[in-house]
Amino acid sequence: MHGREGKKALEEIQGSFGQSYQLLNNYSNELRKVDRFSFTELQRVGNTDCFKCYFWSYGITVRSFRDTCRPHIEIDGTHLRGRSRGCLISAIAVDGDNHVFPVAFGLVSGEDNENYDWFLRCLGDQVVGYETLLVIISYHPSLVVKVPEVFPREKHVFCMNHICKNMSGLTPSLVLMRKIKTVAKTTQEWFFRAVIRDIKKMNSSVYNKLKEISLDKWACHASIVKRYGIAYTNNVECWNNMIKDDKALPVVCLVEAIRENLSAYYFKYKKMVDD
Known part of the structure:
Protein backbone atom coordinates (compact mmCIF):
# COMPACT_ATOMS: atom_id res chain seq x y z
CA MET A 1 0.00 0.00 0.00
CA MET A 160 37.28 5.08 -30.72
CA ASN A 161 35.60 3.72 -27.59
CA HIS A 162 32.71 2.48 -29.71
CA ILE A 163 35.04 1.02 -32.33
CA CYS A 164 36.93 -0.83 -29.59
CA LYS A 165 33.67 -2.17 -28.16
CA ASN A 166 32.75 -3.52 -31.59
CA MET A 167 36.13 -5.27 -31.71
CA SER A 168 35.98 -6.68 -28.19
CA GLY A 169 34.79 -10.01 -29.58
CA LEU A 170 37.97 -10.31 -31.63
CA THR A 171 40.33 -9.90 -28.69
CA PRO A 172 40.21 -10.03 -24.87
CA SER A 173 43.52 -8.17 -24.64
CA LEU A 174 43.41 -4.88 -22.74
CA VAL A 175 46.94 -4.16 -23.91
CA LEU A 176 45.79 -4.34 -27.53
CA MET A 177 42.80 -2.10 -26.83
CA ARG A 178 45.10 0.49 -25.29
CA LYS A 179 47.31 0.34 -28.38
CA ILE A 180 44.29 0.94 -30.63
CA LYS A 181 43.31 4.03 -28.62
CA THR A 182 46.91 5.25 -28.62
CA VAL A 183 47.28 4.86 -32.37
CA ALA A 184 43.97 6.67 -32.92
CA LYS A 185 44.97 9.74 -30.89
CA THR A 186 48.52 10.28 -32.14
CA THR A 187 49.11 13.10 -34.61
CA GLN A 188 52.53 11.77 -35.65
CA GLU A 189 52.52 9.51 -38.70
CA TRP A 190 55.78 7.72 -37.85
CA PHE A 191 54.42 6.76 -34.43
CA PHE A 192 51.14 5.64 -35.99
CA ARG A 193 52.97 3.34 -38.40
CA ALA A 194 55.09 1.84 -35.61
CA VAL A 195 52.11 1.07 -33.36
CA ILE A 196 49.89 -0.20 -36.18
CA ARG A 197 52.64 -2.71 -37.04
CA ASP A 198 52.55 -3.91 -33.43
CA ILE A 199 48.77 -4.31 -33.66
CA LYS A 200 49.12 -6.35 -36.84
CA LYS A 201 51.61 -8.67 -35.15
CA MET A 202 49.45 -9.05 -32.04
CA ASN A 203 46.13 -9.69 -33.79
CA SER A 204 45.72 -9.72 -37.56
CA SER A 205 41.89 -9.87 -37.28
CA VAL A 206 41.79 -6.56 -35.39
CA TYR A 207 44.26 -5.04 -37.84
CA ASN A 208 42.14 -6.11 -40.82
CA LYS A 209 38.99 -4.73 -39.16
CA LEU A 210 40.68 -1.36 -38.70
CA LYS A 211 41.77 -1.42 -42.34
CA GLU A 212 38.10 -1.72 -43.35
CA ILE A 213 37.40 1.71 -41.82
CA SER A 214 38.58 4.73 -43.77
CA LEU A 215 41.72 6.01 -42.03
CA ASP A 216 40.55 9.62 -41.82
CA LYS A 217 37.42 8.47 -39.94
CA TRP A 218 39.33 7.31 -36.86
CA ALA A 219 43.03 8.26 -36.92
CA CYS A 220 43.82 11.82 -35.79
CA HIS A 221 47.01 12.04 -37.85
CA ALA A 222 45.06 11.39 -41.07
CA SER A 223 42.22 13.83 -40.38
CA ILE A 224 41.89 16.64 -42.93
CA VAL A 225 40.23 18.95 -40.39
CA LYS A 226 41.28 19.92 -36.88
CA ARG A 227 40.20 17.41 -34.24
CA TYR A 228 41.73 19.21 -31.25
CA GLY A 229 43.01 15.85 -29.99
CA ILE A 230 39.46 14.54 -29.57
CA ALA A 231 38.93 10.89 -30.52
CA TYR A 232 35.97 9.95 -28.31
Whole structure:
Protein backbone atom coordinates (compact mmCIF):
# COMPACT_ATOMS: atom_id res chain seq x y z
CA MET A 1 0.00 0.00 0.00
CA HIS A 2 2.89 2.30 0.86
CA GLY A 3 4.31 1.80 -2.66
CA ARG A 4 1.00 2.71 -4.27
CA GLU A 5 0.65 5.81 -2.12
CA GLY A 6 4.19 6.88 -2.97
CA LYS A 7 3.53 6.35 -6.66
CA LYS A 8 0.30 8.35 -6.45
CA ALA A 9 2.07 11.18 -4.64
CA LEU A 10 4.77 11.31 -7.32
CA GLU A 11 2.14 11.46 -10.05
CA GLU A 12 0.46 14.39 -8.29
CA ILE A 13 3.79 16.24 -8.23
CA GLN A 14 5.22 15.25 -11.62
CA GLY A 15 2.11 14.24 -13.54
CA SER A 16 1.56 10.82 -15.08
CA PHE A 17 3.88 9.46 -17.74
CA GLY A 18 1.03 9.32 -20.25
CA GLN A 19 -0.13 12.88 -19.61
CA SER A 20 3.41 14.17 -19.79
CA TYR A 21 3.64 13.56 -23.54
CA GLN A 22 0.45 15.56 -24.06
CA LEU A 23 1.97 18.54 -22.23
CA LEU A 24 4.99 18.92 -24.51
CA ASN A 25 3.20 21.31 -26.86
CA ASN A 26 2.14 23.61 -24.00
CA TYR A 27 5.65 23.42 -22.56
CA SER A 28 7.10 24.48 -25.92
CA ASN A 29 4.78 27.49 -26.05
CA GLU A 30 5.80 28.56 -22.54
CA LEU A 31 9.48 28.09 -23.37
CA ARG A 32 9.21 30.39 -26.38
CA LYS A 33 7.58 33.07 -24.22
CA VAL A 34 10.71 33.32 -22.05
CA ASP A 35 13.22 32.49 -24.80
CA ARG A 36 11.91 33.60 -28.18
CA PHE A 37 15.05 32.30 -29.90
CA SER A 38 14.54 28.76 -28.63
CA PHE A 39 13.48 26.12 -31.15
CA THR A 40 11.20 23.15 -30.60
CA GLU A 41 9.62 20.66 -32.95
CA LEU A 42 7.03 18.11 -31.89
CA GLN A 43 5.99 15.35 -34.26
CA ARG A 44 3.02 13.07 -33.81
CA VAL A 45 2.12 9.76 -35.44
CA GLY A 46 0.06 10.56 -38.55
CA ASN A 47 -3.05 12.57 -37.73
CA THR A 48 -3.26 11.23 -34.19
CA ASP A 49 -2.21 12.80 -30.89
CA CYS A 50 0.28 10.00 -30.28
CA PHE A 51 3.82 11.19 -29.58
CA LYS A 52 6.51 10.39 -32.13
CA CYS A 53 9.54 12.61 -31.45
CA TYR A 54 10.54 15.95 -29.93
CA PHE A 55 13.51 18.23 -30.65
CA TRP A 56 14.54 21.29 -28.67
CA SER A 57 17.37 23.77 -28.26
CA TYR A 58 17.82 27.06 -26.41
CA GLY A 59 18.55 30.41 -28.02
CA ILE A 60 21.52 31.22 -25.78
CA THR A 61 23.21 27.87 -26.43
CA VAL A 62 22.83 28.21 -30.19
CA ARG A 63 24.30 31.73 -30.18
CA SER A 64 27.14 30.68 -27.89
CA PHE A 65 27.94 27.66 -30.04
CA ARG A 66 28.17 29.80 -33.17
CA ASP A 67 30.21 32.55 -31.48
CA THR A 68 32.53 30.81 -29.02
CA CYS A 69 32.66 27.03 -29.38
CA ARG A 70 35.04 24.89 -31.35
CA PRO A 71 33.56 23.78 -34.69
CA HIS A 72 32.77 20.24 -33.69
CA ILE A 73 29.74 18.35 -32.43
CA GLU A 74 29.53 15.01 -30.62
CA ILE A 75 26.33 13.02 -31.09
CA ASP A 76 25.08 9.97 -29.22
CA GLY A 77 21.90 8.57 -27.73
CA THR A 78 21.03 7.13 -24.33
CA HIS A 79 18.03 5.04 -23.30
CA LEU A 80 15.43 6.51 -20.96
CA ARG A 81 14.63 4.71 -17.74
CA GLY A 82 11.48 4.05 -15.78
CA ARG A 83 8.13 4.02 -17.58
CA SER A 84 9.31 6.41 -20.30
CA ARG A 85 10.40 4.32 -23.24
CA GLY A 86 12.67 5.62 -25.95
CA CYS A 87 15.95 7.46 -26.25
CA LEU A 88 17.38 10.88 -25.56
CA ILE A 89 19.76 12.07 -28.29
CA SER A 90 22.20 14.81 -27.34
CA ALA A 91 24.43 17.03 -29.47
CA ILE A 92 27.36 18.28 -27.41
CA ALA A 93 30.00 20.87 -28.28
CA VAL A 94 33.20 21.95 -26.49
CA ASP A 95 34.13 25.55 -25.76
CA GLY A 96 37.59 27.08 -25.94
CA ASP A 97 38.38 25.97 -22.37
CA ASN A 98 37.41 22.33 -23.09
CA HIS A 99 34.17 22.55 -21.11
CA VAL A 100 31.20 20.40 -22.11
CA PHE A 101 28.66 22.55 -23.94
CA PRO A 102 25.26 20.89 -24.62
CA VAL A 103 23.65 22.34 -27.75
CA ALA A 104 20.50 20.41 -28.68
CA PHE A 105 18.40 17.42 -27.68
CA GLY A 106 15.87 15.01 -29.10
CA LEU A 107 13.40 12.53 -27.62
CA VAL A 108 12.72 9.63 -29.98
CA SER A 109 11.19 6.18 -29.82
CA GLY A 110 14.51 4.49 -30.60
CA GLU A 111 17.87 4.77 -32.33
CA ASP A 112 16.98 3.97 -35.93
CA ASN A 113 17.59 5.51 -39.36
CA GLU A 114 14.34 7.49 -39.46
CA ASN A 115 14.76 9.06 -36.03
CA TYR A 116 18.41 9.96 -36.52
CA ASP A 117 17.64 11.42 -39.95
CA TRP A 118 14.97 13.65 -38.40
CA PHE A 119 17.18 14.71 -35.47
CA LEU A 120 20.17 15.51 -37.68
CA ARG A 121 18.08 17.61 -40.07
CA CYS A 122 16.64 19.61 -37.15
CA LEU A 123 20.18 20.06 -35.85
CA GLY A 124 21.48 21.26 -39.20
CA ASP A 125 18.51 23.49 -40.05
CA GLN A 126 18.05 25.19 -36.71
CA VAL A 127 21.28 24.96 -34.72
CA VAL A 128 24.65 24.29 -36.31
CA GLY A 129 23.94 25.11 -39.94
CA TYR A 130 25.65 23.29 -42.78
CA GLU A 131 29.04 24.95 -42.70
CA THR A 132 32.12 22.77 -42.39
CA LEU A 133 32.37 21.24 -38.92
CA LEU A 134 33.63 18.05 -37.34
CA VAL A 135 30.94 15.58 -36.28
CA ILE A 136 32.12 12.89 -33.86
CA ILE A 137 29.66 10.03 -33.61
CA SER A 138 29.28 6.68 -31.95
CA TYR A 139 29.69 3.68 -34.23
CA HIS A 140 25.93 3.13 -34.22
CA PRO A 141 24.77 1.78 -37.62
CA SER A 142 22.10 4.46 -38.06
CA LEU A 143 24.52 7.30 -37.34
CA VAL A 144 27.10 5.76 -39.68
CA VAL A 145 24.49 5.84 -42.46
CA LYS A 146 22.68 9.11 -41.74
CA VAL A 147 25.42 11.58 -40.81
CA PRO A 148 27.04 11.48 -44.29
CA GLU A 149 23.60 11.83 -45.90
CA VAL A 150 22.51 14.85 -43.86
CA PHE A 151 25.93 16.52 -43.51
CA PRO A 152 27.65 15.60 -46.80
CA ARG A 153 30.10 18.51 -46.63
CA GLU A 154 31.02 18.04 -42.99
CA LYS A 155 33.83 15.85 -41.80
CA HIS A 156 32.59 13.04 -39.60
CA VAL A 157 34.67 10.63 -37.55
CA PHE A 158 33.97 7.74 -35.20
CA CYS A 159 34.43 7.48 -31.45
CA MET A 160 37.28 5.08 -30.72
CA ASN A 161 35.60 3.72 -27.59
CA HIS A 162 32.71 2.48 -29.71
CA ILE A 163 35.04 1.02 -32.33
CA CYS A 164 36.93 -0.83 -29.59
CA LYS A 165 33.67 -2.17 -28.16
CA ASN A 166 32.75 -3.52 -31.59
CA MET A 167 36.13 -5.27 -31.71
CA SER A 168 35.98 -6.68 -28.19
CA GLY A 169 34.79 -10.01 -29.58
CA LEU A 170 37.97 -10.31 -31.63
CA THR A 171 40.33 -9.90 -28.69
CA PRO A 172 40.21 -10.03 -24.87
CA SER A 173 43.52 -8.17 -24.64
CA LEU A 174 43.41 -4.88 -22.74
CA VAL A 175 46.94 -4.16 -23.91
CA LEU A 176 45.79 -4.34 -27.53
CA MET A 177 42.80 -2.10 -26.83
CA ARG A 178 45.10 0.49 -25.29
CA LYS A 179 47.31 0.34 -28.38
CA ILE A 180 44.29 0.94 -30.63
CA LYS A 181 43.31 4.03 -28.62
CA THR A 182 46.91 5.25 -28.62
CA VAL A 183 47.28 4.86 -32.37
CA ALA A 184 43.97 6.67 -32.92
CA LYS A 185 44.97 9.74 -30.89
CA THR A 186 48.52 10.28 -32.14
CA THR A 187 49.11 13.10 -34.61
CA GLN A 188 52.53 11.77 -35.65
CA GLU A 189 52.52 9.51 -38.70
CA TRP A 190 55.78 7.72 -37.85
CA PHE A 191 54.42 6.76 -34.43
CA PHE A 192 51.14 5.64 -35.99
CA ARG A 193 52.97 3.34 -38.40
CA ALA A 194 55.09 1.84 -35.61
CA VAL A 195 52.11 1.07 -33.36
CA ILE A 196 49.89 -0.20 -36.18
CA ARG A 197 52.64 -2.71 -37.04
CA ASP A 198 52.55 -3.91 -33.43
CA ILE A 199 48.77 -4.31 -33.66
CA LYS A 200 49.12 -6.35 -36.84
CA LYS A 201 51.61 -8.67 -35.15
CA MET A 202 49.45 -9.05 -32.04
CA ASN A 203 46.13 -9.69 -33.79
CA SER A 204 45.72 -9.72 -37.56
CA SER A 205 41.89 -9.87 -37.28
CA VAL A 206 41.79 -6.56 -35.39
CA TYR A 207 44.26 -5.04 -37.84
CA ASN A 208 42.14 -6.11 -40.82
CA LYS A 209 38.99 -4.73 -39.16
CA LEU A 210 40.68 -1.36 -38.70
CA LYS A 211 41.77 -1.42 -42.34
CA GLU A 212 38.10 -1.72 -43.35
CA ILE A 213 37.40 1.71 -41.82
CA SER A 214 38.58 4.73 -43.77
CA LEU A 215 41.72 6.01 -42.03
CA ASP A 216 40.55 9.62 -41.82
CA LYS A 217 37.42 8.47 -39.94
CA TRP A 218 39.33 7.31 -36.86
CA ALA A 219 43.03 8.26 -36.92
CA CYS A 220 43.82 11.82 -35.79
CA HIS A 221 47.01 12.04 -37.85
CA ALA A 222 45.06 11.39 -41.07
CA SER A 223 42.22 13.83 -40.38
CA ILE A 224 41.89 16.64 -42.93
CA VAL A 225 40.23 18.95 -40.39
CA LYS A 226 41.28 19.92 -36.88
CA ARG A 227 40.20 17.41 -34.24
CA TYR A 228 41.73 19.21 -31.25
CA GLY A 229 43.01 15.85 -29.99
CA ILE A 230 39.46 14.54 -29.57
CA ALA A 231 38.93 10.89 -30.52
CA TYR A 232 35.97 9.95 -28.31
CA THR A 233 32.40 10.95 -27.50
CA ASN A 234 33.43 11.31 -23.85
CA ASN A 235 31.71 14.68 -23.58
CA VAL A 236 28.33 13.18 -24.50
CA GLU A 237 28.91 10.34 -22.04
CA CYS A 238 29.84 12.87 -19.35
CA TRP A 239 26.62 14.78 -20.04
CA ASN A 240 24.53 11.58 -19.97
CA ASN A 241 26.04 10.79 -16.58
CA MET A 242 25.10 14.26 -15.30
CA ILE A 243 21.43 13.63 -16.08
CA LYS A 244 21.30 9.89 -15.30
CA ASP A 245 18.72 10.30 -12.50
CA ASP A 246 16.54 12.58 -14.62
CA LYS A 247 16.12 9.93 -17.33
CA ALA A 248 13.54 8.15 -15.17
CA LEU A 249 11.25 11.22 -15.05
CA PRO A 250 8.11 11.83 -17.16
CA VAL A 251 9.19 13.52 -20.39
CA VAL A 252 8.11 17.10 -19.57
CA CYS A 253 9.87 16.83 -16.21
CA LEU A 254 12.94 15.47 -18.01
CA VAL A 255 12.98 18.39 -20.46
CA GLU A 256 12.60 20.88 -17.60
CA ALA A 257 15.28 19.10 -15.54
CA ILE A 258 17.68 19.44 -18.47
CA ARG A 259 16.93 23.17 -18.66
CA GLU A 260 17.55 23.54 -14.93
CA ASN A 261 20.76 21.49 -15.14
CA LEU A 262 22.05 23.68 -17.95
CA SER A 263 21.18 26.89 -16.09
CA ALA A 264 23.04 25.71 -12.98
CA TYR A 265 25.96 24.43 -15.04
CA TYR A 266 26.39 27.67 -16.98
CA PHE A 267 26.01 29.79 -13.83
CA LYS A 268 28.71 27.76 -12.07
CA TYR A 269 31.01 28.09 -15.06
CA LYS A 270 30.40 31.85 -15.36
CA LYS A 271 31.12 32.33 -11.65
CA MET A 272 34.36 30.37 -12.00
CA VAL A 273 35.44 32.55 -14.93
CA ASP A 274 34.49 35.79 -13.14
CA ASP A 275 36.46 34.77 -10.04
